[in-house]
Amino acid sequence: MRRIWIFMLPLLLPIVASAGPLPDGGITVQEVARSLQAKGFQTEITTDKDGDPLVKSTLEGAKFSVYFYECGGKPRCKSIQFAAGFAMKGAFDADKAAKWNRTKRFGRVYQDNENDPWVEMDMDMEHGATTEAMTNNIDRWVVVLNEFRKSIGR
Numbered sequence: 001m002r003r004i005w006i007f008m009l010p011l012l013l014p015i016v017a018s019a020g021p022l023p024d025g026g027i028t029v030q031e032v033a034r035s036l037q038a039k040g041f042q043t044e045i046t047t048d049k050d051g052d053p054l055v056k057s058t059l060e061g062a063k064f065s066v067y068f069y070e071c072g073g074k075p076r077c078k079s080i081q082f083a084a085g086f087a088m089k090g091a092f093d094a095d096k097a098a099k100w101n102r103t104k105r106f107g108r109v110y111q112d113n114e115n116d117p118w119v120e121m122d123m124d125m126e127h128g129a130t131t132e133a134m135t136n137n138i139d140r141w142v143v144v145l146n147e148f149r150k151s152i153g154r
Contacts, residue, residue: 036066
């Protein structure tokens with residue numbers, strides 16, 4: 001039995017090494033991308049129109065992005081936002097958005113300037129963030145995005 005554990009230890013080290021606290025000051029684009037990839041998501045790292053980091057991915061064909069805020073030109077950003085929009089004018093009117101925002105704890109929804117429905121979920125990553133919390137937030141985002149897609153028929 002001991003030989004099996006000795007043999008398996010090197011295989012388990014990357015899993016153990018990746019779990020734990022993140023440094024104060026926020027999260028990097030690479031850490032977010034790795035967390036998504038560990039959950040089976042493909043990622044594309046790029047930048048947004050302001051030059052801040054941006055991660056693009058998909059969930060069952062639905063595109064979403066992870067925006068980074070309060071970076072101050074540094075690699076660690078204090079907060080992130082998962083966001084997905086759908087080109088479906090009027091698919092989610094103001095009454096539906098108000099009901100969603102009133103009855104759902106996670107995920108804020110609205111219509112953009114073209115009346116397309118959007119869902120967003122913010123995360124504070126400045127102090128006390130962990131890789132486990134990031135994984136939990138990804139799981140939460142999957143639930144939020146899937147519920148939103150059902151509500152708009154996507």
